[in-house]
Amino acid sequence: MPLLPAAAGNRGKNMALSLARKGIDIVLTYHSQQAEAAATVAEIEALGRKAVALQLNTAETGSFDAFYTQLTSTLHVTFGTDRFDFLINNAGTGLTVPFAETTEVQFEEMLNVHLRGVFFLTQKALPFLQDGGRIINISSGVTRYSFAGASAYGIMKGAVDVFTRYLALELGARGIAANVVAPGAVFGGGAMPDTPEMRTYVAQMTALGRVGLADDVGGVVAFLCTEEARWINGQRIEVTGGMML
Template structure:
């Protein structure tokens, strides 16, 4: 049986998820990462993790479609046995997501449902389906957003779903406490270089100006926080929201 700890990182082919996967691997943790369509990019991340001396597998997942979660976890079970020699994993990082900017007056029901399915319903039921495979004493890290604390026009649907995830995380912490599983939220601000943010010099200048540390965030600023929460040093954090915005709009 494998003695290495294993993390499942959704949306691990690029951006924040890629950096989280690599930081976890640098910490000695094996990784299952998911991708929606970027198979080649996901394979490249697997190769990077293997170059660090860890094991990794990339699996396809549409985190907005809960009807696919049962077959997905069947694949996870197969990968755990075939690649890692075990039947459980230790850390669930719900990172996969997209962004949406639309004023309330113009938001469509289809756009709202997309945000709901990806950022809340998907997180809720993917976590539910993961629980039988998550080892007692493990961790759940949900990715939220600085927009649950400060408001930006156009972010209402996205931020509302992230707010729901933050409440959900506290309930996870309470209900999974008897299994020794801790659940926390990491809430990044505007992160550039990951493909999700609209990236222009003007937007970068604005974000830097409203951030106490005077610059924008890159994916490399966030992955280490997730890795810390999966370390022994982070074991007593539970039910908490860690905002990683560099001090945005303090």
């Protein structure tokens, strides 16, 4: 069973459904999209799996102890266990601002959501994560290629890539594998403007000649939670269709 922060959006929902199709029960979280999270739970249950949605703001590290207390109760009551198998750090926000115009407030927001929250949510998850489990951190293609206006976002995601390698090293004694999934431009319910012009622009930069969709990402995340992926550890798997090669 995974703990999947930020599964109310289109990409997170696709991850959750991909996991459910592999026979996996899910605890998912949402920040403000309660109705969307409830709809995702209903779709998972329609596939014959159990699911629960809990509220969580991953930018507020001070709320994590209370969240894990609630999670402990949920695990016992709904799933009859005190552990989960997979942690998938999917929470994220977008920011496109030139470096010279980026404010400290904007930088701090990126830091809290994309790095500080990931670091400490994962740290506090360790007592609840099964030995032999998996951690999957969602990064971005912009840690390999660069776009003007993405410096603050890209810095945080680059730090997540490095952090994941340290997780793989330090948690290996427990048999826990940690990997990064790095999507490119993904359309459909995300922060990127979904216009014909933007789709054409992105498709022209992609070796496969089309834009990325949420369906392109969820299956990769689900695969990393299978037994077939047991020997993949400390790796960054880019899911961009070959952008800017």
